[in-house]
């Protein structure tokens with residue numbers, strides 16, 4: 628079997644930062660996982676497998692060739708230094724926002740969302756976070772670590788305040804996490820009509836979308852560090868992304884995380900992630 632040639636940029640990327648109203652960049656970081664690593668290889672595999680796809684989306688009737696987006700490649704993150712890596716991600720997201728563009732971070736494990744969201748909050752103080760995920764990610768700590776993919780949304784709630792988090796597709800968490808979510812009413816099913824009404828309720832407030840791909844059923848996305856049975860089907864995810872486009876969801880920054888390609892040597896997970904990235908790009912309000 629021949630190995631696919633790695634790609635420097637995602638399918639359909641423009642050639643320069645200036646041409647992009649959306650700037651994609653990889654965050655090859657997976658030091659904060661609880662079970663299996665490999666998400667650091669996500670951005671590279673997603674780019675490589677984007678080669679399989681067409682630039683045109685029949686579902687959205689839209690084409691990457693018409694979209695001003697630029698894939699800036701992977702950030703060089705210091706190995707073994709979580710705080711410094713998060714700082715570099717925050718700085719890059721902030722730089723892109725300051726240039727009037729939409730940053731799109733490719734993980735990496737879910738902790739990379741924390742600096743992305745911090746940067747977005749600075750520019751958009753009334754930001755609301757949409758979390759599409761199998762897991763609550765609301766632990767106070769994970770085996771003593773306060774910075775983990777299992778604690779990331781707790782840290783976001785601490786920063787952003789109550790009422791800023793809307794969670795979709797959650798099906799796993801500790802009892803305390805579920806008590807908190809039920810008390811706050813943050814949880815909803817991941818379904819297109821639910822996404823549409825959640826956007827309408829916001830009345831134009833800016834949205835940060837974090838897509839932890841383990842929200843999908845492991846039968847369709849086995850290549851992820853912490854698979855959780857009972858997830859939505861890929862087709863349903865596509866319908867939800869269509870809902871974002873239909874509603875012109877005011878997404879100002881976003882990420883896609885938790886794809887660990889080495890866990891799925893068939894490549895099916897990487898190509899599913901690449902297709903989700905294409906549809907997400909085409910759903911953005913540019």
Ligand code: MN
Pocket residue numbers: 737760761762764776839
């Ligand atoms: Mn997560």
Ligand code: MN
Pocket residue numbers: 760761762839841842853885
């Ligand atoms: Mn998850």
